[in-house]
Amino acid sequence: GNSVTQMEGPVTLSEEAFLTINCTYTATGYPSLFWYVQYPGEGLQLLLKATKADDKGSNKGFEATYRKETTSFHLEKGSVQVSDSAVYFCAHRDTGRRALTFGSGTRLQVQP
């Protein structure tokens, strides 16, 4: 079946710390992989994506690499800011499906 598993939060970091949020998936085909971010009071926004193995998605200092061999798409950022505090969702869309399958979300809290 299709599923996405991501680390539970909340993750609390100090400003300028290194961030990793783990995400692994199961799929029957060759999925596209996504990270979405939800800031307080707002809708989910696409943060980055990767559509095939070894692709690296990047945006706003965040990166994630599509690792087919480990079925993972871990989110990283070298130096987080207070403004990065939000909930991050890993998601995929398996081959032939129009809808996304989401992980449970990870809340990130960055302290000054």
Place this chain on the structure above:
Amino acid sequence: GAVVSQHPSWVICKSGTSVKIECRSLDFQATTMFWYRQFPKQSLMLMATSNEGSKATYEQGVEKDKFLINHASLTLSTLTVTSAHPEDSSFYICSARPPLSYNEQFFGPGTRLTVL
């Protein structure tokens, strides 16, 4: 990016009443919209795919007669929770996909429904 709105942002209703939630794509036409449900500290669960001009496609386990979906125009889809009960209390989120876009979906801010 494109904007998707939802109305209302929150609603409280009595058990047994029906509630309608609107999802609008403000600056693009959406042939496909999706309705998700999110429980506290849990993932978004797809409820149904709404197709403009045709019947919605419901996920397994979602009652069609309970959650009525109407996608009457290219910018509006509605979800009606009929005869709501406390267990229907949840956060409902819609997303819209522009035509010819395979990887892009734009999400609304969500509607929190509380059934007393």
